Amino acid sequence: MLLALPAYALLSWHWSWSAEVTLALGTLMALAWLMVCERLSPGRPDWQPSAADMRRDASSLGLAAVTDTALSLLIHAAALAWQQHEAGASRGGSLQPMWQWLPMPVALVLVIAIGEFLPYWLHRWAHERPALWRWHALHHWPTAVNASNSVLVHPLNLLWNKLGRLLPWFLLDVPADVMLWAALFIQAQELAAHANVAGSLRGLRVWLGGAELHRWHHSVVLAEAGNFGTVLPWWDWVFGSLVLPKAAGPTQVGWVPGSWRPQALRWVDLIRGPLHQKPKASASADSAKSGDVSPRT
Numbered sequence: 001m002l003l004a005l006p007a008y009a010l011l012s013w014h015w016s017w018s019a020e021v022t023l024a025l026g027t028l029m030a031l032a033w034l035m036v037c038e039r040l041s042p043g044r045p046d047w048q049p050s051a052a053d054m055r056r057d058a059s060s061l062g063l064a065a066v067t068d069t070a071l072s073l074l075i076h077a078a079a080l081a082w083q084q085h086e087a088g089a090s091r092g093g094s095l096q097p098m099w100q101w102l103p104m105p106v107a108l109v110l111v112i113a114i115g116e117f118l119p120y121w122l123h124r125w126a127h128e129r130p131a132l133w134r135w136h137a138l139h140h141w142p143t144a145v146n147a148s149n150s151v152l153v154h155p156l157n158l159l160w161n162k163l164g165r166l167l168p169w170f171l172l173d174v175p176a177d178v179m180l181w182a183a184l185f186i187q188a189q190e191l192a193a194h195a196n197v198a199g200s201l202r203g204l205r206v207w208l209g210g211a212e213l214h215r216w217h218h219s220v221v222l223a224e225a226g227n228f229g230t231v232l233p234w235w236d237w238v239f240g241s242l243v244l245p246k247a248a249g250p251t252q253v254g255w256v257p258g259s260w261r262p263q264a265l266r267w268v269d270l271i272r273g274p275l276h277q278k279p280k281a282s283a284s285a286d287s288a289k290s291g292d293v294s295p296r297t
């Protein structure tokens with residue numbers, strides 16, 4: 001899939017697709033490809049999504065699309081206001097030339113790593129702080145990890161991830177084309193990190209956040225549930241949360257008892273549910289204090 005990315009970039013350039021089309025089509029194609037691979041060569045046959053699971057995940061994808069569109073409108077409005085402010089102040093001093101001086105592959109790696117920094121900490125805090133965990137718990141609801149349920153994310157969780165990624169990019173004047181390809185790589189890699197496909201990245205797995213690492217994050221055993229960086233394991237390595245046991249994967253993944261989970265993915269439930277959740281349940285806060293490494297279920 002990663003090898004196909006340059007060919008896809010050429011196609012997008014040749015047909016002059018807009019950034020939105022390139023991003024949406026690339027993400028959907030990556031999802032479809034991974035789901036085909038899961039059927040042909042599943043890592044765990046018992047982790048295949050059922051038809052009901054896929055209907056639930058498709059609803060979540062719809063909610064994500066609405067959230068994404070709302071955020072894009074907000075960002076466009078903010079970008080216009082910022083441009084007007086800059087033009088009025090005629091401040092100069094843009095960082096754009098620095099990015100244009102860097103070769104595209106180097107700029108991409110740098111931009112992806114920068115874009116992963118805040119989402120890494122937001123994800124880690126979401127596991128450590130009950131006030132944030134209630135919005136992240138939905139993603140840990142399924143008792144399997146696969147490409148289909150990788151999109152099961154609460155809209156607020158999606159929003160803070162995107163803002164955490166985009167804010168440093170805007171502040172550092174990252175050019176739009178670098179942002180587009182970094183965003184596509186991140187979105188495709190987030191899906192790949194959940195894919196239930198057999199095989200190993202071998203030596204590459206400590207450089208790229210694949211499914212071998214991310215499955216451990218969904219483990220019900222708290223001591224195994226590190227790897228907060230989905231796309232790159234670098235920040236986990238730097239901040240001491242990288243988990244890489246010798247076993248092929250966790251024995252059990254899924255829901256944390258006491259955490260909120262909805263009856264249906266409706267806006268009213270998604271907003272009221274976490275708000276009415278008692279703030280004591282989180283994936284690791286209470287247990288981490290007492291050093292509990294027992295299974296959550």
Ligand SMILES: [Zn+2]
Nearest residue numbers: 123127136217
């Ligand atoms: Zn998580």
